[in-house]
Amino acid sequence: MPKVIYQSPDGARTEIDAPVGATVRNLALANGVDGIVGECGGELMCASCHVYVDEQFLERLPPVQEEEDEMLESTACERLSNSRLSCQIKMTDELDGLLVRLPEEQL
C-alpha cells in the first residue's frame, strides 16, 4: 500500500498507509492528522485543505483544474507554486511516499 507523509509546520512527520483512490484530505481526517480542516467535505468550496506538495512529487499529480485554481486563491496561508488542495489529490501507487507540508493556518 502506498504511503503519504504529512509534515506539520514544526517539522513533525506522520506517515499514513494510503489505500489507492483515497484522497489526501480524507486520509488526514480519518487518521486524526491535525492541520487539514477540509470543512466542505472535498467539494472545492472551502480551501481549508491546503497543502504544499514536495517538489519531487509535483509533476506526478494531475494538473490543477480551473475550479481548484480559483479556490487556491482563497487559501489562508500564501499560495505557492507547489500549493494544492488535498481533497483533489487521490493516492496512486506512483505517489508512494508522497510528502505534503501543512500550512500554519487553514481558516
Add this chain to the structure above:
Amino acid sequence: MTPSTTQLPELDLDPYSPEFLADPYPYYAQLRDAGPVVWLTRYEHYVVARHAETKAVLDDWETFGSTRGFGLHDPEREPPLLDSPEYEPLARVPHMNTEAIRGLLDAVRPDPPEHDPIRRLFMRMLAPGLIRRSREQIVGAAQALVEKLVARGSFDAAAELADAFVLGVIGDLVGLPEQGREHIIAYGNMAMNTSGPRNEVYLESIEHAVDAVAWVDQVCTRDSLSPGPIGQLIFDAVDAGEIEEDMGNAFVRVFPTAAVDTTSSTITNAIYNLAVNPDQWALLRDDPSLARRAFQETMRFTQAIHPLYRTTTRDGELAGSELAAGIKMALFLGSANRDPRVFEDPDRFEIRRDATPQLGFGSGIHSCAGQTLARLEGEAVLTALSRRVARLELDGEPTPRRHNTLHTWAHLPVKVTGDAR
C-alpha cells in the same frame, strides 16, 4: 401514476402535516428503510432520503434538474404562482418588480449553461478569501451582541441573538439601509414557505410579506445601497459588462432570500442543541476552538432546510430503480444527515465528530455558495457564547417556528450564567 413507478415502494406520508413538521426524524427513518427511492402517493412524486442517493442526485444535474423549481410547485404544469388567487395580497405592493417576484416564488433556477456565469459570480463574491477580510468585523459584532444579552441573564436566542446578528452582518456586507432590515425576515419567510403546499402557513407568509416585498424592491438597487464589500462587487461586475444591471439587482436579492433565514435558523438550532446537551456545551466551553465543528454538527443533526426538490429531465435509473422523466423528486437533507449508513450513532449530537459528509449545504453545481460566510457567522456566535457563558439552559419552552421548509425555533428563551474568565 406512471408505469415505471409501480415497482417502487410506496408511502402515504405528508411531509407538510403538523406531526411531520414537528418531528420529522421518525418519518425520515421510515422513508430511508422503505428503499433508496420511494413513491409518495399523496403528492405523486419521488422521494430520496438516504445519504448516498441524495448526493448522487445533487451531483447529477443533467438528470435531476433545477429549472422546474426547488419547491413542490411545478411551473411547467401549473400556472406561475404569482398569477394564482392566493397571491392577491401582493397586488397591494406599489410598483412591484413582478419579474423578480415571479422567479422568487416559482423558485426556478437555471442549470448549465445559463447557470455557469451566475455561479462564477456567486463564487467570486462569496469566496473564502474575500469573506476572511470581514472576519474581524463579524467576530466583533457577535461579541458585542453576546456581551449585551449575557448581561441581561436571559434572552430570546432566536429573535434577539440569531436573527438580529445575521441581519446586521448581511445588511452591512451588502450595504442595505439600516432602516427596515427586519423586513428581510418576512421576505425570506415567504420565499421558503411557498416552496410547500398552499396551506395556512403558506397563505399567512404571503399576507405578512406585503410590506417586505415593497421594501426589498426599493432597496435592492445600486442607488439604494451604501458601500458594502459585496454590493460593490456586484455592481463592479455590471460596470465591467459581465452582467446586466437587472442581473445585478437580482444578485442583491439573493441575500434576503438565501443568506438570512438559513443562517439564523442554523445558529438558533445550534444554541438549542447545546442548551439541551450540557455535556456537549461543556466540551465547547472548555475548548472554544470546537465552535466550527459544533456548527457543522448542527448542520448534520438539525438541518434547517427540509425538503428540497429536483425534477427528472429524462428517464433514468437510481440505485436500481427506474425513473420516468418529468417528475418531481423530494430530497430530505435532514434525513441524509441522519443516515446510519454514513454516520455512527446518527441520532446523537456530538460536536467532536467529523460531520463533514453532511449534505446540509447541498452538493454539486448548486451547492451553497455562501457556506464559508455561514460557517464564519456560526463560529463567531458560538465562540462568543462559549467565552462569556458558564451555564446555558432553556428558560421555559421554546416555540417551534411553523414553517413548510425551515426546521427551527421562532423563540428560544435561554438563561445564562456569565463567566468571569
